[in-house]
Amino acid sequence: MQHTVKALFFDVFGTLMDWRVSVAREARVSLEPLGHSLDWFALADAWRAEYQPAMEEIRSGRRPFSKLDTLHRENLERVLPRFGVSGLSEDVLAHLNLAWHRLAAWPDTAPGLVRLKRQYRIAPVSNGNISLMVDLARRNGLPWDAILGSEIAGSFKPQPRVYLAACAALDLPPVECMMVAAHSRDLAAAATHGLRTAHVARPNEHGEGRGEPAPTVPVDFAAADMEDLATKLGV
Amino acid sequence: MQHTVKALFFDVFGTLMDWRVSVAREARVSLEPLGHSLDWFALADAWRAEYQPAMEEIRSGRRPFSKLDTLHRENLERVLPRFGVSGLSEDVLAHLNLAWHRLAAWPDTAPGLVRLKRQYRIAPVSNGNISLMVDLARRNGLPWDAILGSEIAGSFKPQPRVYLAACAALDLPPVECMMVAAHSRDLAAAATHGLRTAHVARPNEHGEGRGEPAPTVPVDFAAADMEDLATKLGV
Numbered sequence: 001m002q003h004t005v006k007a008l009f010f011d012v013f014g015t016l017m018d019w020r021v022s023v024a025r026e027a028r029v030s031l032e033p034l035g036h037s038l039d040w041f042a043l044a045d046a047w048r049a050e051y052q053p054a055m056e057e058i059r060s061g062r063r064p065f066s067k068l069d070t071l072h073r074e075n076l077e078r079v080l081p082r083f084g085v086s087g088l089s090e091d092v093l094a095h096l097n098l099a100w101h102r103l104a105a106w107p108d109t110a111p112g113l114v115r116l117k118r119q120y121r122i123a124p125v126s127n128g129n130i131s132l133m134v135d136l137a138r139r140n141g142l143p144w145d146a147i148l149g150s151e152i153a154g155s156f157k158p159q160p161r162v163y164l165a166a167c168a169a170l171d172l173p174p175v176e177c178m179m180v181a182a183h184s185r186d187l188a189a190a191a192t193h194g195l196r197t198a199h200v201a202r203p204n205e206h207g208e209g210r211g212e213p214a215p216t217v218p219v220d221f222a223a224a225d226m227e228d229l230a231t232k233l234g235v
Numbered sequence: 236m237q238h239t240v241k242a243l244f245f246d247v248f249g250t251l252m253d254w255r256v257s258v259a260r261e262a263r264v265s266l267e268p269l270g271h272s273l274d275w276f277a278l279a280d281a282w283r284a285e286y287q288p289a290m291e292e293i294r295s296g297r298r299p300f301s302k303l304d305t306l307h308r309e310n311l312e313r314v315l316p317r318f319g320v321s322g323l324s325e326d327v328l329a330h331l332n333l334a335w336h337r338l339a340a341w342p343d344t345a346p347g348l349v350r351l352k353r354q355y356r357i358a359p360v361s362n363g364n365i366s367l368m369v370d371l372a373r374r375n376g377l378p379w380d381a382i383l384g385s386e387i388a389g390s391f392k393p394q395p396r397v398y399l400a401a402c403a404a405l406d407l408p409p410v411e412c413m414m415v416a417a418h419s420r421d422l423a424a425a426a427t428h429g430l431r432t433a434h435v436a437r438p439n440e441h442g443e444g445r446g447e448p449a450p451t452v453p454v455d456f457a458a459a460d461m462e463d464l465a466t467k468l469g470v
Contacts, residue, residue: 069406121369121373129404129406130381130383130404130405131404131405131406133381134356134380134381134405137380138356138380143378144379144381145369145372145373145382146365146368146369146379146381146382147380147381147382148365151404152387169364169365169366169386170365170366170369171304171364171366
Protein backbone atom coordinates (compact mmCIF):
# COMPACT_ATOMS: atom_id res chain seq x y z
CA MET A 1 0.00 0.00 0.00
CA GLN A 2 1.15 3.50 -0.76
CA HIS A 3 -0.14 4.80 2.58
CA THR A 4 0.81 2.78 5.61
CA VAL A 5 -2.10 1.80 7.81
CA LYS A 6 -1.44 3.00 11.37
CA ALA A 7 -4.75 2.32 13.12
CA LEU A 8 -7.31 -0.46 13.09
CA PHE A 9 -10.92 0.34 14.02
CA PHE A 10 -13.16 -2.51 15.06
CA ASP A 11 -16.84 -3.15 14.88
CA VAL A 12 -17.76 -4.92 18.11
CA PHE A 13 -21.21 -6.61 18.15
CA GLY A 14 -20.87 -9.66 15.94
CA THR A 15 -17.34 -8.91 14.81
CA LEU A 16 -15.63 -9.31 18.19
CA MET A 17 -18.49 -10.52 20.38
CA ASP A 18 -20.86 -13.44 20.12
CA TRP A 19 -23.77 -11.25 21.15
CA ARG A 20 -26.53 -13.77 20.31
CA VAL A 21 -25.39 -16.62 22.53
CA SER A 22 -24.41 -14.16 25.27
CA VAL A 23 -27.69 -12.23 25.33
CA ALA A 24 -29.72 -15.45 25.25
CA ARG A 25 -27.69 -16.77 28.19
CA GLU A 26 -27.99 -13.52 30.17
CA ALA A 27 -31.74 -13.33 29.58
CA ARG A 28 -32.16 -16.88 30.77
CA VAL A 29 -30.04 -16.25 33.88
CA SER A 30 -32.16 -13.19 34.71
CA LEU A 31 -35.62 -14.47 33.89
CA GLU A 32 -35.70 -18.24 34.41
CA PRO A 33 -35.42 -17.94 38.22
CA LEU A 34 -38.47 -15.63 38.06
CA GLY A 35 -40.47 -18.43 36.47
CA HIS A 36 -40.24 -17.36 32.84
CA SER A 37 -39.69 -19.99 30.18
CA LEU A 38 -39.30 -18.93 26.58
CA ASP A 39 -37.13 -19.22 23.47
CA TRP A 40 -34.07 -17.31 24.69
CA PHE A 41 -32.49 -17.11 21.23
CA ALA A 42 -35.73 -15.73 19.81
CA LEU A 43 -35.67 -13.05 22.51
CA ALA A 44 -32.07 -12.16 21.67
CA ASP A 45 -32.94 -11.95 17.98
CA ALA A 46 -36.05 -9.85 18.62
CA TRP A 47 -34.14 -7.47 20.85
CA ARG A 48 -31.41 -7.12 18.25
CA ALA A 49 -33.97 -6.58 15.49
CA GLU A 50 -34.98 -3.32 17.17
CA TYR A 51 -31.39 -2.05 17.03
CA GLN A 52 -31.24 -0.52 13.55
CA PRO A 53 -34.72 1.08 13.64
CA ALA A 54 -33.91 2.73 16.99
CA MET A 55 -30.63 4.17 15.69
CA GLU A 56 -32.31 5.27 12.49
CA GLU A 57 -34.49 7.67 14.51
CA ILE A 58 -31.28 9.40 15.56
CA ARG A 59 -29.39 9.10 12.28
CA SER A 60 -32.35 10.70 10.51
CA GLY A 61 -32.31 13.68 12.87
CA ARG A 62 -35.80 12.93 14.23
CA ARG A 63 -34.33 12.41 17.69
CA PRO A 64 -31.20 13.75 19.43
CA PHE A 65 -28.30 11.41 20.13
CA SER A 66 -28.70 8.92 22.98
CA LYS A 67 -26.31 6.30 24.27
CA LEU A 68 -26.98 2.82 22.98
CA ASP A 69 -27.72 1.69 26.56
CA THR A 70 -30.76 3.96 26.47
CA LEU A 71 -31.97 2.58 23.14
CA HIS A 72 -31.37 -0.99 24.34
CA ARG A 73 -33.56 -0.34 27.36
CA GLU A 74 -36.42 1.06 25.29
CA ASN A 75 -36.11 -1.84 22.88
CA LEU A 76 -36.12 -4.37 25.70
CA GLU A 77 -39.34 -2.96 27.11
CA ARG A 78 -40.85 -3.06 23.63
CA VAL A 79 -39.87 -6.70 23.07
CA LEU A 80 -40.53 -8.41 26.42
CA PRO A 81 -44.36 -8.33 26.22
CA ARG A 82 -44.17 -10.27 22.94
CA PHE A 83 -42.67 -13.10 24.96
CA GLY A 84 -45.27 -12.83 27.70
CA VAL A 85 -42.90 -11.14 30.14
CA SER A 86 -44.20 -8.19 32.15
CA GLY A 87 -44.07 -6.69 35.62
CA LEU A 88 -40.29 -6.96 36.04
CA SER A 89 -38.76 -4.81 38.77
CA GLU A 90 -36.53 -1.88 37.88
CA ASP A 91 -33.53 -3.80 39.26
CA VAL A 92 -34.18 -6.79 37.03
CA LEU A 93 -34.77 -4.63 33.97
CA ALA A 94 -31.63 -2.59 34.59
CA HIS A 95 -29.51 -5.69 35.11
CA LEU A 96 -30.96 -7.45 32.07
CA ASN A 97 -30.38 -4.37 29.92
CA LEU A 98 -26.70 -4.52 30.83
CA ALA A 99 -26.55 -8.01 29.27
CA TRP A 100 -24.85 -6.14 26.42
CA HIS A 101 -22.06 -5.17 28.86
CA ARG A 102 -21.51 -8.85 29.67
CA LEU A 103 -21.03 -10.32 26.19
CA ALA A 104 -18.43 -13.00 25.60
CA ALA A 105 -15.91 -12.43 22.83
CA TRP A 106 -15.29 -14.98 20.09
CA PRO A 107 -12.28 -17.05 21.19
CA ASP A 108 -9.90 -15.51 18.62
CA THR A 109 -10.73 -11.89 19.57
CA ALA A 110 -8.39 -11.20 22.49
CA PRO A 111 -5.35 -13.11 21.16
CA GLY A 112 -5.82 -11.47 17.77
CA LEU A 113 -6.02 -7.97 19.26
CA VAL A 114 -2.95 -8.56 21.41
CA ARG A 115 -0.98 -9.39 18.26
CA LEU A 116 -2.42 -6.52 16.23
CA LYS A 117 -1.66 -3.98 18.97
CA ARG A 118 2.06 -4.65 18.56
CA GLN A 119 2.02 -2.89 15.21
CA TYR A 120 -1.20 -0.85 15.10
CA ARG A 121 -3.20 1.49 17.26
CA ILE A 122 -6.41 -0.34 17.97
CA ALA A 123 -9.78 1.05 18.99
CA PRO A 124 -13.41 0.00 18.84
CA VAL A 125 -15.49 2.09 16.47
CA SER A 126 -18.81 0.70 17.56
CA ASN A 127 -22.31 2.01 18.03
CA GLY A 128 -21.99 1.01 21.68
CA ASN A 129 -21.34 3.67 24.31
CA ILE A 130 -18.06 4.16 26.15
CA SER A 131 -19.07 2.42 29.39
CA LEU A 132 -20.33 -0.57 27.43
CA MET A 133 -17.03 -0.83 25.54
CA VAL A 134 -15.07 -0.51 28.80
CA ASP A 135 -17.04 -3.32 30.41
CA LEU A 136 -16.59 -5.62 27.41
CA ALA A 137 -12.87 -4.89 27.32
CA ARG A 138 -12.40 -5.60 31.02
CA ARG A 139 -14.45 -8.81 30.85
CA ASN A 140 -12.70 -10.14 27.75
CA GLY A 141 -9.17 -8.74 28.16
CA LEU A 142 -9.22 -6.46 25.12
CA PRO A 143 -6.17 -4.15 25.14
CA TRP A 144 -7.64 -1.05 23.47
CA ASP A 145 -5.53 2.05 22.95
CA ALA A 146 -8.66 4.21 23.15
CA ILE A 147 -12.44 3.89 23.02
CA LEU A 148 -13.71 5.64 19.91
CA GLY A 149 -17.05 5.30 18.09
CA SER A 150 -20.59 6.60 18.44
CA GLU A 151 -20.33 8.42 21.76
CA ILE A 152 -17.28 10.39 20.59
CA ALA A 153 -19.01 11.29 17.35
CA GLY A 154 -22.51 11.87 18.69
CA SER A 155 -24.00 9.69 15.98
CA PHE A 156 -24.26 6.09 14.83
CA LYS A 157 -22.63 4.16 12.01
CA PRO A 158 -22.89 4.19 9.08
CA GLN A 159 -22.99 7.99 9.36
CA PRO A 160 -19.76 9.44 8.00
CA ARG A 161 -18.80 11.37 11.09
CA VAL A 162 -18.48 8.25 13.22
CA TYR A 163 -15.65 6.96 11.00
CA LEU A 164 -14.13 10.41 10.45
CA ALA A 165 -14.21 11.40 14.14
CA ALA A 166 -12.24 8.25 14.93
CA CYS A 167 -9.57 9.12 12.36
CA ALA A 168 -9.43 12.70 13.64
CA ALA A 169 -9.07 11.57 17.26
CA LEU A 170 -5.86 9.77 16.29
CA ASP A 171 -4.69 12.61 13.98
CA LEU A 172 -4.69 10.25 11.03
CA PRO A 173 -6.07 10.68 7.52
CA PRO A 174 -8.73 8.05 6.69
CA VAL A 175 -6.39 6.28 4.27
CA GLU A 176 -4.13 5.38 7.22
CA CYS A 177 -7.01 3.81 9.13
CA MET A 178 -8.63 0.45 8.50
CA MET A 179 -12.15 -0.55 9.54
CA VAL A 180 -12.46 -4.19 10.58
CA ALA A 181 -15.95 -5.69 10.59
CA ALA A 182 -17.99 -8.81 9.92
CA HIS A 183 -20.59 -6.69 8.14
CA SER A 184 -20.20 -5.57 4.53
CA ARG A 185 -22.50 -2.59 5.08
CA ASP A 186 -20.15 -1.15 7.72
CA LEU A 187 -17.13 -1.71 5.48
CA ALA A 188 -18.81 -0.18 2.44
CA ALA A 189 -19.54 2.99 4.43
CA ALA A 190 -15.99 3.16 5.79
CA ALA A 191 -14.54 2.74 2.30
CA THR A 192 -16.78 5.52 0.98
CA HIS A 193 -15.11 7.86 3.45
CA GLY A 194 -11.59 6.81 2.50
CA LEU A 195 -10.74 4.19 5.10
CA ARG A 196 -9.17 0.85 4.29
CA THR A 197 -11.28 -2.19 5.07
CA ALA A 198 -10.88 -5.72 6.39
CA HIS A 199 -13.68 -8.27 6.59
CA VAL A 200 -13.70 -10.92 9.28
CA ALA A 201 -15.97 -13.90 8.68
CA ARG A 202 -18.59 -14.60 11.36
CA PRO A 203 -20.75 -17.09 9.51
CA ASN A 204 -22.75 -18.05 12.62
CA GLU A 205 -23.39 -14.57 14.06
CA HIS A 206 -27.17 -14.86 13.88
CA GLY A 207 -27.24 -18.62 14.44
CA GLU A 208 -25.85 -21.58 12.53
CA GLY A 209 -25.11 -20.48 8.97
CA ARG A 210 -26.69 -17.07 9.49
CA GLY A 211 -23.87 -14.58 9.18
CA GLU A 212 -21.44 -13.30 6.56
CA PRO A 213 -18.95 -16.02 5.54
CA ALA A 214 -17.34 -13.56 3.10
CA PRO A 215 -17.65 -9.89 2.18
CA THR A 216 -20.22 -8.85 -0.39
CA VAL A 217 -18.31 -5.68 -1.23
CA PRO A 218 -14.70 -5.07 -2.29
CA VAL A 219 -12.33 -5.01 0.72
CA ASP A 220 -8.59 -4.74 1.23
CA PHE A 221 -8.40 -7.90 3.33
CA ALA A 222 -10.75 -10.79 4.05
CA ALA A 223 -9.88 -12.90 7.08
CA ALA A 224 -11.30 -16.05 8.66
CA ASP A 225 -10.97 -14.60 12.17
CA MET A 226 -8.94 -12.09 14.18
CA GLU A 227 -5.86 -14.28 14.42
CA ASP A 228 -5.97 -14.79 10.66
CA LEU A 229 -6.22 -11.02 10.21
CA ALA A 230 -3.10 -10.56 12.34
CA THR A 231 -1.29 -13.11 10.17
CA LYS A 232 -2.48 -11.48 6.95
CA LEU A 233 -1.28 -8.09 8.24
CA GLY A 234 2.11 -9.61 9.04
CA VAL A 235 2.03 -9.44 12.84
CA MET B 236 -16.89 5.65 52.41
CA GLN B 237 -20.64 5.52 51.97
CA HIS B 238 -20.34 5.51 48.17
CA THR B 239 -17.89 3.04 46.71
CA VAL B 240 -15.39 4.59 44.32
CA LYS B 241 -15.53 2.72 41.00
CA ALA B 242 -13.33 4.84 38.73
CA LEU B 243 -10.04 6.67 39.10
CA PHE B 244 -9.30 9.64 36.84
CA PHE B 245 -5.70 10.71 36.42
CA ASP B 246 -4.03 13.97 35.67
CA VAL B 247 -1.13 13.15 33.37
CA PHE B 248 1.49 15.93 32.95
CA GLY B 249 3.41 16.03 36.20
CA THR B 250 1.25 13.46 37.96
CA LEU B 251 2.14 10.47 35.79
CA MET B 252 4.82 11.92 33.53
CA ASP B 253 8.12 13.63 34.20
CA TRP B 254 7.41 16.19 31.48
CA ARG B 255 10.27 18.56 32.37
CA VAL B 256 13.16 16.14 32.01
CA SER B 257 11.52 14.55 28.97
CA VAL B 258 10.86 17.78 27.09
CA ALA B 259 14.36 19.08 27.86
CA ARG B 260 15.82 15.82 26.51
CA GLU B 261 13.63 15.84 23.40
CA ALA B 262 14.48 19.48 22.64
CA ARG B 263 18.17 18.73 22.96
CA VAL B 264 17.91 15.67 20.71
CA SER B 265 16.11 17.74 18.06
CA LEU B 266 18.11 20.97 18.20
CA GLU B 267 21.66 20.20 19.30
CA PRO B 268 22.49 18.40 16.01
CA LEU B 269 21.38 21.59 14.23
CA GLY B 270 24.01 23.58 16.12
CA HIS B 271 21.82 25.03 18.85
CA SER B 272 23.14 25.18 22.38
CA LEU B 273 20.92 26.51 25.14
CA ASP B 274 19.52 25.81 28.60
CA TRP B 275 17.23 22.89 27.74
CA PHE B 276 15.46 22.94 31.08
CA ALA B 277 14.79 26.65 30.72
CA LEU B 278 13.25 25.96 27.31
CA ALA B 279 11.04 23.22 28.81
CA ASP B 280 9.96 25.59 31.60
CA ALA B 281 9.27 28.46 29.21
CA TRP B 282 7.25 26.23 26.89
CA ARG B 283 5.24 24.91 29.83
CA ALA B 284 4.69 28.45 31.17
CA GLU B 285 2.63 29.23 28.06
CA TYR B 286 0.31 26.29 28.79
CA GLN B 287 -2.20 27.85 31.18
CA PRO B 288 -2.50 31.21 29.33
CA ALA B 289 -3.17 29.39 26.05
CA MET B 290 -5.90 27.24 27.60
CA GLU B 291 -7.38 30.25 29.34
CA GLU B 292 -8.19 31.78 25.94
CA ILE B 293 -10.41 28.77 25.33
CA ARG B 294 -11.80 28.38 28.84
CA SER B 295 -12.85 32.04 28.77
CA GLY B 296 -14.76 31.53 25.53
CA ARG B 297 -12.56 33.95 23.59
CA ARG B 298 -11.47 31.12 21.30
CA PRO B 299 -13.11 27.84 20.26
CA PHE B 300 -11.71 24.55 21.54
CA SER B 301 -8.46 23.30 20.01
CA LYS B 302 -6.47 20.19 20.76
CA LEU B 303 -3.55 20.72 23.09
CA ASP B 304 -1.17 19.70 20.27
CA THR B 305 -2.27 22.84 18.43
CA LEU B 306 -1.71 25.06 21.47
CA HIS B 307 1.67 23.43 22.13
CA ARG B 308 2.74 24.24 18.57
CA GLU B 309 1.74 27.90 18.86
CA ASN B 310 3.47 28.13 22.23
CA LEU B 311 6.63 26.52 20.85
CA GLU B 312 6.84 29.06 18.05
CA ARG B 313 6.31 31.83 20.59
CA VAL B 314 9.07 30.57 22.89
CA LEU B 315 11.85 29.47 20.52
CA PRO B 316 12.95 32.99 19.46
CA ARG B 317 13.61 33.86 23.13
CA PHE B 318 16.30 31.19 23.04
CA GLY B 319 17.74 32.41 19.77
CA VAL B 320 16.25 29.58 17.74
CA SER B 321 14.65 30.42 14.40
CA GLY B 322 14.37 29.14 10.85
CA LEU B 323 13.56 25.56 11.79
CA SER B 324 12.02 23.43 9.05
CA GLU B 325 8.41 22.29 9.30
CA ASP B 326 9.61 18.72 9.84
CA VAL B 327 11.79 19.70 12.79
CA LEU B 328 9.06 21.87 14.34
CA ALA B 329 6.43 19.14 13.93
CA HIS B 330 8.70 16.51 15.45
CA LEU B 331 9.77 18.76 18.32
CA ASN B 332 6.16 19.65 19.04
CA LEU B 333 5.42 15.97 19.50
CA ALA B 334 7.97 15.87 22.33
CA TRP B 335 4.85 15.84 24.53
CA HIS B 336 3.88 12.51 22.93
CA ARG B 337 7.24 11.06 23.94
CA LEU B 338 7.30 11.81 27.66
CA ALA B 339 8.67 9.27 30.10
CA ALA B 340 6.49 8.24 33.03
CA TRP B 341 7.68 8.41 36.62
CA PRO B 342 8.94 4.88 37.48
CA ASP B 343 5.99 4.10 39.78
CA THR B 344 3.33 5.08 37.23
CA ALA B 345 2.90 1.88 35.19
CA PRO B 346 3.20 -0.62 38.07
CA GLY B 347 0.81 1.49 40.16
CA LEU B 348 -1.78 1.66 37.36
CA VAL B 349 -1.55 -2.08 36.73
CA ARG B 350 -2.42 -2.68 40.38
CA LEU B 351 -5.17 -0.05 40.48
CA LYS B 352 -6.83 -1.42 37.33
CA ARG B 353 -7.55 -4.69 39.12
CA GLN B 354 -10.14 -2.97 41.26
CA TYR B 355 -10.99 0.30 39.48
CA ARG B 356 -11.78 1.58 36.04
CA ILE B 357 -8.89 3.86 35.18
CA ALA B 358 -8.72 6.69 32.66
CA PRO B 359 -6.67 9.81 32.08
CA VAL B 360 -8.63 13.01 32.58
CA SER B 361 -5.99 15.28 31.17
CA ASN B 362 -5.91 18.46 29.12
CA GLY B 363 -3.94 16.50 26.51
CA ASN B 364 -5.70 15.27 23.37
CA ILE B 365 -6.60 11.66 22.65
CA SER B 366 -3.70 10.92 20.27
CA LEU B 367 -1.24 12.35 22.81
CA MET B 368 -2.67 10.12 25.56
CA VAL B 369 -2.55 7.08 23.26
CA ASP B 370 1.10 7.69 22.43
CA LEU B 371 2.07 8.14 26.08
CA ALA B 372 0.20 4.97 27.03
CA ARG B 373 1.84 2.89 24.31
CA ARG B 374 5.30 4.24 25.14
CA ASN B 375 4.97 3.73 28.89
CA GLY B 376 2.72 0.66 29.07
CA LEU B 377 -0.26 2.36 30.71
CA PRO B 378 -3.28 0.01 30.72
CA TRP B 379 -6.11 2.56 30.38
CA ASP B 380 -9.71 1.42 30.21
CA ALA B 381 -10.60 4.51 28.14
CA ILE B 382 -9.14 7.88 27.19
CA LEU B 383 -11.29 10.61 28.72
CA GLY B 384 -10.49 14.28 29.37
CA SER B 385 -10.44 17.53 27.43
CA GLU B 386 -11.08 16.23 23.91
CA ILE B 387 -14.18 14.33 25.05
CA ALA B 388 -15.46 17.38 26.90
CA GLY B 389 -14.45 20.07 24.41
CA SER B 390 -12.88 22.14 27.15
CA PHE B 391 -9.94 22.23 29.55
CA LYS B 392 -9.63 21.59 33.26
CA PRO B 393 -10.50 23.04 35.68
CA GLN B 394 -13.77 23.67 33.83
CA PRO B 395 -16.55 21.59 35.42
CA ARG B 396 -17.60 19.79 32.29
CA VAL B 397 -14.23 18.09 31.86
CA TYR B 398 -14.69 16.25 35.17
CA LEU B 399 -18.42 15.73 34.69
CA ALA B 400 -18.11 14.44 31.11
CA ALA B 401 -15.66 11.81 32.37
CA CYS B 402 -18.12 10.63 35.03
CA ALA B 403 -20.95 10.60 32.51
CA ALA B 404 -18.91 8.58 30.00
CA LEU B 405 -18.63 5.80 32.59
CA ASP B 406 -22.26 6.19 33.74
CA LEU B 407 -21.10 7.01 37.26
CA PRO B 408 -22.15 9.77 39.65
CA PRO B 409 -19.21 12.04 40.59
CA VAL B 410 -19.14 10.65 44.12
CA GLU B 411 -18.13 7.25 42.71
CA CYS B 412 -15.21 8.77 40.80
CA MET B 413 -11.87 9.90 42.22
CA MET B 414 -9.54 12.44 40.64
CA VAL B 415 -5.86 11.66 41.16
CA ALA B 416 -3.40 14.52 40.67
CA ALA B 417 -0.18 16.08 41.89
CA HIS B 418 -1.81 19.51 41.73
CA SER B 419 -4.08 20.84 44.45
CA ARG B 420 -5.84 23.19 42.03
CA ASP B 421 -7.01 20.25 39.92
CA LEU B 422 -8.20 18.38 43.01
CA ALA B 423 -10.00 21.40 44.45
CA ALA B 424 -11.96 21.78 41.20
CA ALA B 425 -12.81 18.07 41.09
CA ALA B 426 -14.01 18.15 44.71
CA THR B 427 -16.21 21.17 43.97
CA HIS B 428 -18.06 19.06 41.41
CA GLY B 429 -18.52 16.14 43.76
CA LEU B 430 -15.63 13.84 42.92
CA ARG B 431 -13.41 12.18 45.49
CA THR B 432 -9.77 13.22 45.42
CA ALA B 433 -6.32 11.72 45.87
CA HIS B 434 -3.09 13.69 45.88
CA VAL B 435 0.15 12.14 44.67
CA ALA B 436 3.34 13.92 45.70
CA ARG B 437 5.63 15.01 42.86
CA PRO B 438 7.97 17.30 44.79
CA ASN B 439 10.43 17.64 41.91
CA GLU B 440 8.00 18.20 39.03
CA HIS B 441 9.41 21.61 38.11
CA GLY B 442 12.97 20.79 39.18
CA GLU B 443 14.57 19.84 42.47
CA GLY B 444 12.21 20.83 45.29
CA ARG B 445 9.83 22.61 42.94
CA GLY B 446 6.62 20.66 43.06
CA GLU B 447 3.86 19.77 45.54
CA PRO B 448 5.17 17.51 48.31
CA ALA B 449 1.71 17.51 49.89
CA PRO B 450 -1.78 18.79 49.04
CA THR B 451 -2.69 22.35 50.00
CA VAL B 452 -6.41 21.53 50.00
CA PRO B 453 -8.43 18.84 51.80
CA VAL B 454 -8.28 15.50 49.97
CA ASP B 455 -9.57 11.97 50.60
CA PHE B 456 -6.13 10.40 50.16
CA ALA B 457 -2.57 11.71 50.02
CA ALA B 458 0.01 9.30 48.59
CA ALA B 459 3.75 9.38 48.07
CA ASP B 460 3.48 7.89 44.59
CA MET B 461 1.21 5.66 42.47
CA GLU B 462 2.29 2.44 44.15
CA ASP B 463 1.59 4.01 47.54
CA LEU B 464 -1.84 5.06 46.29
CA ALA B 465 -2.58 1.46 45.27
CA THR B 466 -1.56 0.31 48.74
CA LYS B 467 -3.67 3.01 50.42
CA LEU B 468 -6.67 1.96 48.30
CA GLY B 469 -6.12 -1.63 49.33
CA VAL B 470 -5.08 -3.15 46.00
